[in-house]
Amino acid sequence: MGTCPKQTGxxxxxxTLLLLLVAITVxxxxxxxxxxxxxxxAGGGIRSLHSLPGHYGLFxxxxxxxxxxxxxxxxxxxxxxxxxxxxxxxxxxxxRSLPDARVGLFMNDVKNLVAGNIISDELTPEIRQAxxxxxxxxxxxxxxxxxxxxxxxxxxxxxxWRLIRPELRARNRVESVVKGFLIACSTIAxxxxxxxxxxxxxxSARFFxxxxxxxxxxxxxxxxxxxxxxxxVGSSGAFGAVPLFAGTMxxxxxxxxxxxxxxxxxxxxxxxxxxxxxRSVAKPLLExxxxxxxxxxxxxxxxxxAPEIRGLxxxxxxxxxxxxxxxxxxVMGIMIIPFVSSLSDDVINAVPQAMRDGALALGAxxxxxxxxxxxxxxxPGIVGGLLLAVSRAIGETMIVVMAAGLAANLTxxxxxxxxxxxxxxxxxxxxxxxxxxxxxxxxxxxxxxxFVFTLALxxxxxxxxxxxxEQYE
Amino acid sequence: MEANPMTQDIxxxxxxxxxxxxxxxxxxMSEARSAExxxxxxxxxxxxxxxxxxxxxxxxxxxxxxVFDVNLDIGRHQVISMIGPSGCGKSTFLxxxxxxxxxxxxxxxxxxxxxxxxxxxDPKIDVVPLRARVxxxxxxxxxxxxSIYDNVAYGPRIHGLAKDKVELDEIVRTSLERAGLLGEVxxxxxxxxxxxxxxxxQRLCIARAIAVSPDVILMDEPCSALDPIATAKIxxxxxxxxxxxxxxxxxHSMQQAARVSQRTAYFHLGYLVEVGExxxxxxxxxxxxxxxxxxxxFG
Ligand SMILES: Nc1ncnc2c1ncn2[C@@H]1O[C@H](COP(=O)(O)OP(=O)(O)OP(=O)(O)O)[C@@H](O)[C@H]1O
Ligand SMILES: [Mg+2]
Numbered sequence: 067m068g069t070c071p072k073q074t075g076x077x078x079x080x081x082t083l084l085l086l087l088v089a090i091t092v093x094x095x096x097x098x099x100x101x102x103x104x105x106x107x108a109g110g111g112i113r114s115l116h117s118l119p120g121h122y123g124l125f126x127x128x129x130x131x132x133x134x135x136x137x138x139x140x141x142x143x144x145x146x147x148x149x150x151x152x153x154x155x156x157x158x159x160x161x162r163s164l165p166d167a168r169v170g171l172f173m174n175d176v177k178n179l180v181a182g183n184i185i186s187d188e189l190t191p192e193i194r195q196a197x198x199x200x201x202x203x204x205x206x207x208x209x210x211x212x213x214x215x216x217x218x219x220x221x222x223x224x225x226x227w228r229l230i231r232p233e234l235r236a237r238n239r240v241e242s243v244v245k246g247f248l249i250a251c252s253t254i255a256x257x258x259x260x261x262x263x264x265x266x267x268x269x270s271a272r273f274f275x276x277x278x279x280x281x282x283x284x285x286x287x288x289x290x291x292x293x294x295x296x297x298x299v300g301s302s303g304a305f306g307a308v309p310l311f312a313g314t315m316x317x318x319x320x321x322x323x324x325x326x327x328x329x330x331x332x333x334x335x336x337x338x339x340x341x342x343x344x345r346s347v348a349k350p351l352l353e354x355x356x357x358x359x360x361x362x363x364x365x366x367x368x369x370x371x372a373p374e375i376r377g378l379x380x381x382x383x384x385x386x387x388x389x390x391x392x393x394x395x396x397v398m399g400i401m402i403i404p405f406v407s408s409l410s411d412d413v414i415n416a417v418p419q420a421m422r423d424g425a426l427a428l429g430a431x432x433x434x435x436x437x438x439x440x441x442x443x444x445x446p447g448i449v450g451g452l453l454l455a456v457s458r459a460i461g462e463t464m465i466v467v468m469a470a471g472l473a474a475n476l477t478x479x480x481x482x483x484x485x486x487x488x489x490x491x492x493x494x495x496x497x498x499x500x501x502x503x504x505x506x507x508x509x510x511x512x513x514x515x516x517f518v519f520t521l522a523l524x525x526x527x528x529x530x531x532x533x534x535x536e537q538y539e
Numbered sequence: 540m541e542a543n544p545m546t547q548d549i550x551x552x553x554x555x556x557x558x559x560x561x562x563x564x565x566x567x568m569s570e571a572r573s574a575e576x577x578x579x580x581x582x583x584x585x586x587x588x589x590x591x592x593x594x595x596x597x598x599x600x601x602x603x604x605x606v607f608d609v610n611l612d613i614g615r616h617q618v619i620s621m622i623g624p625s626g627c628g629k630s631t632f633l634x635x636x637x638x639x640x641x642x643x644x645x646x647x648x649x650x651x652x653x654x655x656x657x658x659x660x661d662p663k664i665d666v667v668p669l670r671a672r673v674x675x676x677x678x679x680x681x682x683x684x685x686s687i688y689d690n691v692a693y694g695p696r697i698h699g700l701a702k703d704k705v706e707l708d709e710i711v712r713t714s715l716e717r718a719g720l721l722g723e724v725x726x727x728x729x730x731x732x733x734x735x736x737x738x739x740x741q742r743l744c745i746a747r748a749i750a751v752s753p754d755v756i757l758m759d760e761p762c763s764a765l766d767p768i769a770t771a772k773i774x775x776x777x778x779x780x781x782x783x784x785x786x787x788x789x790x791h792s793m794q795q796a797a798r799v800s801q802r803t804a805y806f807h808l809g810y811l812v813e814v815g816e817x818x819x820x821x822x823x824x825x826x827x828x829x830x831x832x833x834x835x836x837f838g
Binding site: 292342418420421422424425426427428429431434438439442443467 | 637639642644667668669670674675677679681682683684687693694697698699744747748751787
């Protein structure tokens, strides 16, 4: 039986088991409710219950469902390592005494054999035996899991049944379980973020072991490619990130110079002047602009805008690189216009009509009202929107990859090619890399910088917004 | 407000429906029902020294008419109060007087309103100087999100009323003084106007309105968001302002109308039912509807 391609689990499959649990849980709900109603009927009617009958139902359902589901998850996460350990323990001594990596390889073969895949080595009796053992254990584990889950669910149900009485504060219990669930959900997001931050931090620390942090932050030359040469690892690649920061800033600046005025004026027109029909058409159109994938903007920038700028520059006698910061910045600016305009439009609309009436009733013209009253009142929100747009511009990758080039020039001339932090992260990681070469690790360091920078930007945005709030509310 | 008398009040050309049996039980109610909106306004619509003359003013919101054929003179340096049940068109009429209805897309005004003999609905008229002459204070205080000083200085600045900083300071100071607010805020003119209490904010709005030296100040329920003490302050203020300004005030408080105004206009379902000296309206109203309203039978 060892070679037949089979599933790894036995007993009921996970989905059937879950279905069964759902059924038990639902039954639990109805039983709990019935029990509560019955108890109430015996003494003083529904009003003698502490909570609504439905809460007692939920209480029973929770007892029936949650312990069993938790158990299944726990089982699932431990199963394969426990089973593998057990198989290894029973291997012949001469295999067990091999180095860990060889044992791992052997176990891989065993697992492949069980799964019916091709194995790397020839089929020895040891492998066959271990495979049989593994399969037996897996089968056993599957049944154990099924029986345990069903038992837990049944036990929970019985327990809940016995706990239910009119004084039981079922609603409070149910609500605290729900609260716990909500907390668990929110911590998932938090832990993921924390996890990412830490892994980036650790990898960056490894990078800074081979390249000093000062060189990375203040070095003026960026050419990580040299470092690939095996005899010069880490020592001769230039990892000065200043040209990348400068390129990022330059492009973000150009983008904001395009997006901020156009976006804001669009927003002011839409919110204050546009007839309702125009607004109802224009706003969705702008939002479509926001929905265009950035890669489309990217080839628009590379294939249309960049050659155009180059042609224009040449006709003026300027030398323009075929991939220029200007092209990337312009297109990125267009990409974030809807960002700016849509956010600002919402903010401007949220300024109370009373504010406008107050100014108009003093004899202010429409434009005075907009400039001097509505706009200042909306400023906090607008600033927040602009800073969000900046962090969007800094994090944007596709357009710059395609239109800004890869050359790490340290320049303030928008007509030259520059490169950005995100572009370099991409190029560092594309293709086959040694995983712990400084070149690969540099991507983490760049990511860390990007992260710190965006974080700082958001913090500043919050501060600014708060300061204006205090002033204007 | 009781719904029934309101909804049953109808124009003369429509025959009144026979009272429904279950309502006929109340004598007061069937009496109120017999009172109808008159064809012409009761009382004296003219004033010997008018600053504003309204003739045949009708206001429509889309197809719906909110104000019907109002004829009314507003006397110079007087306080005129406008009272009436909710939704009877007081605010709508008030907003006609400085063309604030222009800001509502669907609003349409017909008839003539003359300010010192000039029709403000004349197409040649520019609303900007008009609104500088006819200021407005709203129900909810709406100071700008600026400093106290800048709130008051806003109007003079946009109209170029002060030739230098000294003059502007002086305007701000006297306006705050007149609004009875100077004492409370003179040490913190640079702080946001929105940081004041509700009553102070409303007086700030009044100061802001008088800083442009208007001839007329329109007030739409200026005290409805205020406590009795703040209300009393504003009523005193209105009484003093009368010396230099003409004031039209919409109010739901009959006591307030009696205390601050010289003339009172009673609106009902968009019609100006009765207008006259405040004393006369409150002691001896001519029209049944007016009497019902001021005696508190409805509204
Ligand atoms: N912007 C508007 N659009 C459409 N209809 C309106 C508008 N403003 C007011 N109306 C209608 O016009 C009528 C008069 O309203 P108005 O606000 O003038 O009443 P009011 O006497 O000031 O009432 P209140 O005492 O409650 O303030 C009401 O029927 C109202 O529904
Ligand atoms: Mg009103």
